[in-house]
Amino acid sequence: MKHKTMAQFKALPPGSTIGIIGNGQLGRMTALAAARLGYACHVFGPDADSPAEQVAFRATVAAYDDKDALVEFAKSVDVVTFEFENIPHESVQLLTKHVEVRPGWNCLQISQDRLIEKTFINDCGIDTAPFKAVDSLADLEAAVEELGRPSILKTTRMGYDGKGQALIRPETDLETAYDSMAGAPSVLEGFVEFQREISVIVARSACGQWTAFEPAENVHADGILDTSSVPAHIPDGLVEEAVRIAVTLAEKMDIIGLLAVEMFHTKDDRLIVNEVAPRPHNSGHWTQDACYSDQFEQFVRAVCGLPLGSVERRNDLVMKNLIGFDVEKWPDYLNEPNAKLHLYGKASTRRGRKMGHVNLVYPLGELLKSKKA
Template sequence: MKDSGVASALPPGSTIGIIGGGQLGRMAAIAAARLGYRTHVYCPETDSPASHVAATTTVADYNDLDQLTAFAKSVDVVTFEFENIPVASVLHLSQSVAVRPSARVLEIAQDRSNEKRFFNGLGIGTAPWRDVLSADDLKTAVAALGRPSVLKTARMGYDGKGQIKIEADTDLDQAWADLNTDKAVLEGFVTFTGELSVIIARGLNGDSRCFDPVWNVHTRHILDTSTVPAPITPAQERSAIDIATRAAQALDLVGLLAVEMFLDQSGALLVNEMAPRPHNSGHWTIDACVTDQFEQFVRAVCGLPLGDPARHCDAVMTNLIGDDIERWRDILNKPNAKLHLYGKTEAREGRKMGHVTEVKPRSP
């Protein structure tokens, strides 16, 4: 049963299949349960954060077509908290169950080259970039874009993994060998004044709602804090929302889309990347909005009317990475702080263990 375009809502009591078992799936499963839905998580890892709260979990490989078939039969709709699953697997699922967002959306968002081509095709700016398939391509691209620049694997990168900064003295043959991939992009280095993201939800009937743009600070390529309101002008805010809205429409998205952007020195917005799922920079919405990103995600995927994303407080979300989780007791004693932990037992370096959102009354 493919999506027929007919807007039919899945009522509470239905089962949402979630591909991926991380904290995004965990928080989506909590939101789903609050609305009376069951969740069935599919991921390769045992004891995953999402499995602790889902009604059912299948532990299997993303390429296991038999397990995917059984999963599709046991759920009423399939969505993702992790977009890097093979498109062939998504197409396989789509033969027997509605998959939202669609395989086409994943195909674009999984690959940095597709993603940049998509935005540029809409007339939306990115850093200047080139496809890089070999050391020779890298040399040509660096000659065109200059140094510093950033070499990124086209696929599977996250939290700065799969990236090499090309500095004045970087040896390009070595950089290409170190990246260890057959498909990459080179991006001009953006000396940004800040980073923003916008999370938009789009429903089955094409309605869309945006959360307030967020100001993001990364430390060692991992998101450190997200702050709302973002210190940007009303025109920049409109422009950020306009970019997310046009992207969601052009993708014919059903679900959530997070668009990460740089604010360059001229005050213009350049798109960095997108993710068609709940996003780390939207965790503040749980404690600061009427409808949070996870509930909005559930509503969109189930064909329900979207909720009100209005923000009722100011908020700063801080990720708890690795050993930061040891601060949990202090955080619990802090007024206005809301602690969220993901149930991960091993606090490895760079691992997202939880987050804390500090709220204060909304500034006028």
């Protein structure tokens, strides 16, 4: 596909309205970044008094399949994007009849279904963990026979933060594991021995310009991201390879916006893609206090057709998620001179809920030095 040059592409001027599907914390931080650049945001989602609604110019509270509400929403904005991709494809098709949607439906279709996603990644010549489709107990038994134990059974759609997953251990009863998927189409992933998990976030504009943030090193707890750190402790050659993989996928998907690519750094120094997300990502929150242009500003720039900003990193950083009642430590973080607190405005706290994050800022080179020590 030929792309317009920056001179040919007409950018949305400040004062335009960005429509955001989804009204959670990613929409909130996108709306704040958009406001700095002079844009208004109209957010759309099913929850009242949402994190994004609290800071947006306008909010529509409606179900993702409410056709009348979607049409009115589309008529009120100049472009539509997503902070939450799991909406019915019929809703996206309806939106595209009335307004430009970025990224396009193909990007959402790939990322919504793990089986489609992994097949697409492999078709791009990029490795994933071995996988098999599972639609019955017999399928699961055959897949485990081929891929072995341990392995991970996941629903193909809607699972995130450890939801919709079952670890297949040597002692696991397969019927119980299959029943836990509640009949949903699933995929079994073979076990990958890895040293660490990393992620790369690519911004790509309508004219094909791209920038990539350097890899972050991620640590999960109970299936939810706990920390992201930069720099990641991987060889220089793998930094370049991680960026190459992420940019390749963004270009093959024809992304306009952001693409987050999660990868495993294996024991034998290879990179294997775990999953992708065509939107801002939790593992990119470190960019808010480490880079000249963070992931949310890059997202707005890309969607609106503006030149992309610098992704140069100014300092080392550890992003710490505040999950559930961890958020009650917020006064302590305000007393730490190197801590930058980001709270999401959620009215109620519950176990496993992302309530905010804190970015712990360090001088360039300090984290790498402490790691070697």
